[in-house]
Amino acid sequence: MSLTRTSADGLASAMAAGEVSAVEVTRAHLDRIEAVEPAVHAFLHVDAEGALRAAADVDARRAAGEPLGVLAGVPVAVKDVLTTRDMPTTCGSRILEGWVPPYDSTVVQRLRDAGLVLLGKTNMDEFAMGSSTENSAFGPTGNPWDTSRIPGGSGGGSAAAVAAFEAPLAIGTDTGGSIRQPAAVTGTVGVKPTYGGVSRYGLVAFSSSLDQAGPATRTVLDAALLHAVIAGHDPRDSTSIDAVVPEVVAAARAGAEPDGVRGLRVGVVTELGGEGYQPGVQARFAEAVELLAGLGADVVELSCPSFAYALPAYYLIAPSECSSNLARFDAMRYGLRVGDDGTRSAEEVMAMTRGAGFGAEVKRRIMIGTYALSSGYYDAYYGQAQKVRTLIARDVTTAFDQVDVLVSPTTPTTAFALGERVDDPLAMYKADLCTIPANLAGIGAASFPAGLADEDGLPVGLHVMAPALADDRLYRVGAALEAALTRTWGGPLSPPELEVPA
Amino acid sequence: MTAITPDEVAHLARLARLDLAPDELSRLSGQLDVILTAVAAVSEVAAADVPPTSHPLPLANVDRPDEVGACLSQADALAGAPAAEDGRFRVPRILGEEA
Numbered sequence: 001m002s003l004t005r006t007s008a009d010g011l012a013s014a015m016a017a018g019e020v021s022a023v024e025v026t027r028a029h030l031d032r033i034e035a036v037e038p039a040v041h042a043f044l045h046v047d048a049e050g051a052l053r054a055a056a057d058v059d060a061r062r063a064a065g066e067p068l069g070v071l072a073g074v075p076v077a078v079k080d081v082l083t084t085r086d087m088p089t090t091c092g093s094r095i096l097e098g099w100v101p102p103y104d105s106t107v108v109q110r111l112r113d114a115g116l117v118l119l120g121k122t123n124m125d126e127f128a129m130g131s132s133t134e135n136s137a138f139g140p141t142g143n144p145w146d147t148s149r150i151p152g153g154s155g156g157g158s159a160a161a162v163a164a165f166e167a168p169l170a171i172g173t174d175t176g177g178s179i180r181q182p183a184a185v186t187g188t189v190g191v192k193p194t195y196g197g198v199s200r201y202g203l204v205a206f207s208s209s210l211d212q213a214g215p216a217t218r219t220v221l222d223a224a225l226l227h228a229v230i231a232g233h234d235p236r237d238s239t240s241i242d243a244v245v246p247e248v249v250a251a252a253r254a255g256a257e258p259d260g261v262r263g264l265r266v267g268v269v270t271e272l273g274g275e276g277y278q279p280g281v282q283a284r285f286a287e288a289v290e291l292l293a294g295l296g297a298d299v300v301e302l303s304c305p306s307f308a309y310a311l312p313a314y315y316l317i318a319p320s321e322c323s324s325n326l327a328r329f330d331a332m333r334y335g336l337r338v339g340d341d342g343t344r345s346a347e348e349v350m351a352m353t354r355g356a357g358f359g360a361e362v363k364r365r366i367m368i369g370t371y372a373l374s375s376g377y378y379d380a381y382y383g384q385a386q387k388v389r390t391l392i393a394r395d396v397t398t399a400f401d402q403v404d405v406l407v408s409p410t411t412p413t414t415a416f417a418l419g420e421r422v423d424d425p426l427a428m429y430k431a432d433l434c435t436i437p438a439n440l441a442g443i444g445a446a447s448f449p450a451g452l453a454d455e456d457g458l459p460v461g462l463h464v465m466a467p468a469l470a471d472d473r474l475y476r477v478g479a480a481l482e483a484a485l486t487r488t489w490g491g492p493l494s495p496p497e498l499e500v501p502a
Numbered sequence: 503m504t505a506i507t508p509d510e511v512a513h514l515a516r517l518a519r520l521d522l523a524p525d526e527l528s529r530l531s532g533q534l535d536v537i538l539t540a541v542a543a544v545s546e547v548a549a550a551d552v553p554p555t556s557h558p559l560p561l562a563n564v565d566r567p568d569e570v571g572a573c574l575s576q577a578d579a580l581a582g583a584p585a586a587e588d589g590r591f592r593v594p595r596i597l598g599e600e601a
């Protein structure tokens with residue numbers, strides 16, 4: 001058995017049965033990382049020593065007969081936007097280069113408590129702003145399907161690490177699609193839980209009313225298992241939902257059964273498709289919907305008219321929140337400080353540091369947010385965007401009166417070439433056209449592999465949205481699709497073998 | 503919407519405490535113009551009587567008991583400081599030259 005190609009669920013079973021140790025599993029993934037990182041660059045930091053120590057600890061506890069979590073000993077990669085007290089947390093930014101946080105985020109704490117082995121921190125667009133991972137200050141990540149193409153963003157590192165078999169599990173964060181769009185273009189699974197479903201404590205804030213952490217994996221069951229580890233109420237995050245976590249693991253198992261989606265009402269969103277969508281994306285999407293119908297789902301088409309305004313509303317709300325949130329990078333308490341020569345004032349040092357430490361996209365968003373929040377423009381921009389947000393939430397509520405889940409393609413195109421959209425912010429923003437409404441409405445949503453586009457052979461994702469706190473439905477649909485498609489394909493789709501220098 | 507001038511961009515940069523080089527200013531003014539024109543589409547929506555949504559969850563006044571809990575030690579809090587002195591953050595002067 002190839003340890004790096006095995007699912008997290010498979011690895012967990014093998015370790016529980018004593019067939020393989022956590023140290024062996026971890027070492028296999030570290031070897032794979034060493035071999036393919038020159039081509040992929042999914043990681044900003046790899047903690048080989050810490051990972052092997054954590055794995056040895058799990059093995060010792062297992063040998064001592066201690067009760068362990070389901071995923072104990074399984075390696076996981078964490079997006080570099082979640083704080084880790086034993087590893088740097090840079091958010092892909094020069095302004096935090098080398099910063100080691102004094103505390104663990106709740107997500108990381110829960111991973112450690114469950115015995116997962118942290119391999120390292122994954123690459124991302126700076127402060128999670130971007131759709132290609134090209135906005136990382138530390139260089140882009142390559143898509144394992146074709147390393148000259150983008151792995152999506154902002155969580156391109158997490159998706160690429162999973163797709164390239166460097167880790168069976170990864171954590172992403174999603175503000176406008178940063179878990180789901182990378183999943184789609186790398187042929188992997190990505191889930192954005194309902195807003196408040198996973199604690200944001202220790203998640204460096206970009207847009208606080210939209211940010212949400214979630215799983216990035218290769219299989220639907222693995223995503224559910226990881227979701228169950230990180231989800232649940234956290235008193236340290238006042239926006240964390242104090243409710244029972246949806247039965248995601250049971251749903252992932254039930255969905256794969258023959259009658260998994262029988263009678264499920266599926267709504268195809270009219271506004272998220274058609275013109276501007278690549279033919280191969282449309283074809284795989286249509287097939288996936290047909291497949292669900294063939295499995296007994298009840299498919300209807302319905303309209304969410306306000307979704308047409310989701311992208312402009314998002315690009316006012318997110319930059320506005322970001323311009324406030326990123327004010328904390330003031331060169332005083334942590335991170336970069338530039339120009340402190342004894343003559344300059346704190347304000348001058350602050351401006352010089354931010355000018356030197358932030359990249360082009362972060363500056364653009366701070367400027368847009370500053371503009372949208374400035375007096376005289378507030379009502380026309382930020383205020384109006386918040387009203388549009390209400391209309392989008394109403395569209396979603398109305399839709400879920402008629403159907404159980406909504407579906408669309410995850411992103412209008414397959415992975416585009418590195419460099420293709422860097423000088424055209426609006427073209428870059430359109431990658432998130434289908435994923436943004438779920439963030440604005442606060443509902444759970446996910447992307448599942450739907451096959452390869454005929455014209456370029458690159459992965460396409462099916463996007464599924466469910467009502468708030470009904471994240472289990474995402475897994476039911478994903479598992480049904482996965483079971484049916486892998487039957488058709490004769491196994492999961494994998495990227496071509498990477499060119500690994502000998 | 504009116505075009506945004508390099509002067510306005512420079513003003514925004516001052517508000518945002520961002521030191522921008524002249525070439526950044528000119529590039530940004532073009533890009534901000536395009537982006538702001540695109541996002542101004544929100545104004546096409548008739549929403550005069552629609553309440554704004556600032557947050558997806560209907561939460562208000564989330565409280566916790568006011569109890570002493572674990573917190574960072576002074577050393578941990580200062581560990582990432584660009585400059586520290588006598589157990590405190592050392593910062594550049596905060597008053598103007600004439601003060």
